Structures are given as C-alpha cells and as structure tokens.
Amino acid sequence: MRDLSRRRLLTGSGSLIGAGLLGGCEAPALSRLASPYDWSNGLTFAVQRWLQRHQPLVREFGPESISAVFPTINTTDPDDPDYRRSKAIGFSDWRLPVSGLVDRPGAFSLSDLKAMPTRTQITLHSCEQGWSAIGGWTGVPLAHLLAQVGLKPAARFIVVRSVDGWWDSYDLFDALHPQTILAYGMNGGDLPVAHGAPVRLRVERQLGYKSLKYVSGIEAVERVDGFGKGRGSMVAELGFPWYAGI
Amino acid sequence: MSRAPRAEEPGPSLVHRHAAWVRLTHWLNAVAFLALAVSGVAILLALPRLFWGETGANGAPAALDLPLPVNLEQTGWGRNLHFLAAWVLVLNGIVYLIVAFVGGHFARDLVPDRDQLAPRHLAREIADHARLKPARGREALRYNALQKFAYLVVLFVLFPLMVLTGLTMSPGVTAAYPELFALFGGRQSARTLHFLVASLLVLFLVVHVAQVFVGGAGNLMRAMITGRFRVPPETTRKTLTETPDA
Numbered sequence: 001m002r003d004l005s006r007r008r009l010l011t012g013s014g015s016l017i018g019a020g021l022l023g024g025c026e027a028p029a030l031s032r033l034a035s036p037y038d039w040s041n042g043l044t045f046a047v048q049r050w051l052q053r054h055q056p057l058v059r060e061f062g063p064e065s066i067s068a069v070f071p072t073i074n075t076t077d078p079d080d081p082d083y084r085r086s087k088a089i090g091f092s093d094w095r096l097p098v099s100g101l102v103d104r105p106g107a108f109s110l111s112d113l114k115a116m117p118t119r120t121q122i123t124l125h126s127c128e129q130g131w132s133a134i135g136g137w138t139g140v141p142l143a144h145l146l147a148q149v150g151l152k153p154a155a156r157f158i159v160v161r162s163v164d165g166w167w168d169s170y171d172l173f174d175a176l177h178p179q180t181i182l183a184y185g186m187n188g189g190d191l192p193v194a195h196g197a198p199v200r201l202r203v204e205r206q207l208g209y210k211s212l213k214y215v216s217g218i219e220a221v222e223r224v225d226g227f228g229k230g231r232g233s234m235v236a237e238l239g240f241p242w243y244a245g246i
Numbered sequence: 247m248s249r250a251p252r253a254e255e256p257g258p259s260l261v262h263r264h265a266a267w268v269r270l271t272h273w274l275n276a277v278a279f280l281a282l283a284v285s286g287v288a289i290l291l292a293l294p295r296l297f298w299g300e301t302g303a304n305g306a307p308a309a310l311d312l313p314l315p316v317n318l319e320q321t322g323w324g325r326n327l328h329f330l331a332a333w334v335l336v337l338n339g340i341v342y343l344i345v346a347f348v349g350g351h352f353a354r355d356l357v358p359d360r361d362q363l364a365p366r367h368l369a370r371e372i373a374d375h376a377r378l379k380p381a382r383g384r385e386a387l388r389y390n391a392l393q394k395f396a397y398l399v400v401l402f403v404l405f406p407l408m409v410l411t412g413l414t415m416s417p418g419v420t421a422a423y424p425e426l427f428a429l430f431g432g433r434q435s436a437r438t439l440h441f442l443v444a445s446l447l448v449l450f451l452v453v454h455v456a457q458v459f460v461g462g463a464g465n466l467m468r469a470m471i472t473g474r475f476r477v478p479p480e481t482t483r484k485t486l487t488e489t490p491d492a
Contacts, residue, residue: 044333052421067306069301071303124417131293205421240322
C-alpha cells in the first residue's frame with residue numbers, strides 16, 4: 001500500500017510535499033535509530049517536516065539588513081591544487097558535474113549556471129555555534145538545475161560534494177524548495193572565496209553547516225546508506241545530526 | 247499532595263503526601279533539566295557572548311560578554327544531549343500539565359488558598375522564610391503561598407519562555423512560525439532571553455534544594471521518592487495555623 005501511494009503521488013502531482021513525506025522513512029534521520037540521540041533527532045526531523053508541510057519560505061530581508069560582519073568558518077580557502085589553478089583564472093574552467101539518477105547527466109560551467117533563472121534572497125544564516133548573520137545570495141534554484149537534467153522518479157536524495165572533501169545529502173523536500181539555490185553571488189557581488197566561491201549551496205531552513213561551500217559535484221540517488229559511513233553526511237560522522245533544523 | 251492525608255502505617259503522623267505521577271514527573275523533569283543546563287553551557291561555550299536583535303557574531307558588538315572560556319569542541323555532544331533532554335522535558339511536561347489540570351492537582355494544591363492571600367498571612371510567611379522557619383503541623387501539609395507562587399511562575403512563565411525562545415533559534419521551526427521572531431525581537435534576542443531565563447531557573451533550583459534542607463532533607467526527600475511524609479508536630483507557638491475562614 002505504501003508503494004502504491006508512493007507511485008501515485010510521484011506520477012501524479014509530483015508535489016514537494018509528497019516527495020518529502022515519502023522520503024521520510026528512508027531519510028538518514030529516521031533510517032538508523034540506534035542511540036537515544038537518533039530517536040530524539042529523528043523526532044525533531046519528523047515534527048519539523050510536519051510543521052513545514054506547506055513548504056513555507058523563510059523570511060527575506062531588504063538590502064539595508066545585510067550584516068557588516070558575516071563570519072567564515074572551517075575551510076576559507078581550499079588547499080587543493082586544481083581549485084587554486086581554477087581560482088587563478090577566475091573559475092573560467094570550473095565545471096559542476098551533475099550525475100546519478102538523471103536523464104541527461106552533464107557538467108555545467110559558471111556561465112551556464114548564470115544563464116539559468118536567477119533567484120536573489122537576503123536571509124538569516126544561523127550557525128550551530130550560536131552566531132547569526134544576514135546575507136544576500138544570488139544563484140540558480142537547485143530545482144531548476146535538477147529539472148534541466150531530468151530527475152528520474154526513483155531519485156530520493158541529492159548528494160552534494162565539496163572541494164574540501166565535505167559532503168552532505170538532502171531529501172527532495174529540501175532540495176526542491178524554492179529557496180534552495182546554488183549561489184554564485186553574495187551581497188550584490190561575486191561569491192567571495194571565503195564564502196565558498198565559485199558556487200555554494202544555500203539550504204535556508206537548516207543550520208549553516210548544511211549550506212555547503214565550494215560545491216564540486218551533484219549526484220541524484222535513491223538511497224544514501226552507501227555513502228561514507230551511511231549516515232547521510234560527513235558531519236553526521238562527527239556527531240552532528242544529518243537534519244539540522246534546530 | 248492529597249487534600250485529606252490519610253494516616254498510614256507505621257505511625258499516625260506519616261501521611262501520603264505526593265501522588266506517584268507527581269513524583270515520577272518531578273524526577274524525570276529534574277534529570278532532564280540538569281542535562282539541559284549542563285549541555286546548554288557546553289553549547290554556549292562556542293560563543294559565550296550575548297546579542298540583541300537578529301544578528302550577532304564575533305566581530306560584532308555584544309550586549310554582554312560572559313566570563314567563560316571559548317570552547318568549540320563541546321558543541322556536538324552538547325547539542326545532541328540538549329535536544330534529547332528537551333524532548334524528555336517537553337513530553338513529560340505535557341503529561342504533567344494534562345494530569346494536573348484534569349486531576350485537580352492545580353486547583354487543589356498549587357492555586358493559593360484564600361486564607362494564604364491575606365496580607366497578614368503573607369507577611370508572616372515572609373518573616374518565617376527570612377528566619378528559615380519551616381511550617382509545622384497542618385500547615386506543613388500544604389504548600390505555602392510563596393512556594394505556590396514560585397511553582398506557578400516556573401510552570402507557566404519560565405518553562406514556556408524557555409521552550410519558545412529555544413524554538414525561535416530553530417531555522418526549521420521559524421520557517422513555519424516567523425511570528426516567533428517578532429515575539430522576542432529576533433534570533434539573537436531569543437538566544438539572550440534563553441540564557442537569562444535559564445539562569446532564573448537555575449536560581450529557582452538552588453533555592454528549591456536549599457528549602458529541602460531547611461525543611462528537613464530526609465523527610466522531604468522520602469516524601470518525593472516514596473510519597474510518605476512525616477508531619478512535623480505543632481509547636482506551642484502557633485505560627486501558621488490560622489483556620490481558613492472559608
């Protein structure tokens with residue numbers, strides 16, 4: 001019965017809500033309930049998904065609200081030879097491979113992304129360390145890029161990799177949200193290197209660690225348990241929950 | 247606490263003071279609160295500075311710099327324990343509130359009796375508190391008015407404020423309920439209030455435990471663990487034994 005309703009929903013409206021709820025039990029937040037923390041973090045995930053069932057947008061601010069201080073943490077200038085070479089020529093040879101469960105895999109240049117529909121959003125960034133700052137982000141909605149390559153119906157998660165070795169995954173509920181963008185601009189200019197140039201992810205309804213910097217690859221998959229230690233993200237292996245809605 | 251304490255074995259002065267559900271929810275709450283306090287400090291150490299408004303970070307002016315060492319390594323376990331304990335506290339609190347309302351615990355034991363609100367009575371209570379003089383005899387079978395005020399403030403002001411300011415720091419919850427930001431004046435204001443209200447709760451805990459020692463630690467602890475309370479005999483000086491006029 002679960003499979004039937006899944007097929008009906010996916011082939012029917014293809015709604016974000018359907019995709020989100022169906023992805024639910026396979027999500028890393030719920031698929032592995034070994035410790036008490038897994039249970040409480042899973043409960044947080046389930047309740048927040050229910051609260052967000054109508055796919056609300058986060059608040060957006062005017063340009064006057066942009067913070068003068070916006071910290072940069074973890075990697076601020078990747079120590080990768082290819083990255084350095086690419087940076088030196090203004091990322092003109094940079095390519096973003098999109099692979100996995102898509103009809104038309106491809107690699108997109110920075111100008112390819114900039115030719116796509118643009119979204120600019122000025123939002124509050126919340127870090128797990130406690131600080132928050134308001135920044136303006138310009139980029140292409142991830143949903144648009146995934147539509148370009150033709151997401152297969154079997155795809156449930158989007159795995160995103162970073163130049164610095166970080167990786168994370170997102171269910172379609174978040175990946176297809178209108179404010180989930182691949183940002184190449186910040187506060188009206190190019191995205192600075194310290195903030196993840198040439199392209200970073202913005203996932204506005206979760207903490208900052210889900211908004212990966214230095215995006216180097218995108219892969220659509222059905223399950224994420226084959227990646228890393230099977231916990232859905234690199235930070236989950238360091239004790240930070242896969243779902244970071246609080 | 248029952249209205250008409252019944253005499254129990256082995257002595258006539260040993261009464262059934264606290265119902266089993268009160269004792270259970272009390273200790274669950276105690277464990278959850280201690281875990282929240284400890285993990286809350288662990289989280290705070292990543293940024294022991296408090297701000298007002300939406301934003302705040304190192305490099306931006308703080309409203310309050312706490313005299314605590316900075317430690318970025320305690321965030322992972324701190325956050326996991328904090329949210330596990332928060333779920334225990336919230337679910338336990340919901341059970342407590344429902345049973346307390348439906349079962350009449352609030353009306354019977356926590357709402358001050360009419361005689362307790364008389365200025366003369368209150369003045370006497372304050373004087374007795376100042377002299378660390380616990381109630382005896384029949385008066386020891388009900389909470390005193392100051393105690394009732396303290397419990398009601400903790401239950402209906404401080405704990406709700408903790409939960410709401412905590413949720414205001416959640417990008418997932420505020421996506422669905424942005425009103426929370428307006429309620430507290432921004433994410434950093436909510437973080438600051440979360441700390442200040444937590445400090446008041448710790449202050450309550452210190453006074454609460456101190457009062458246990460003033461009132462007789464052995465007797466009061468037994469009452470909260472087994473439910474059985476030995477009524478301290480009346481003294482010749484009738485301190486708090488005015489008959490209720492109702």
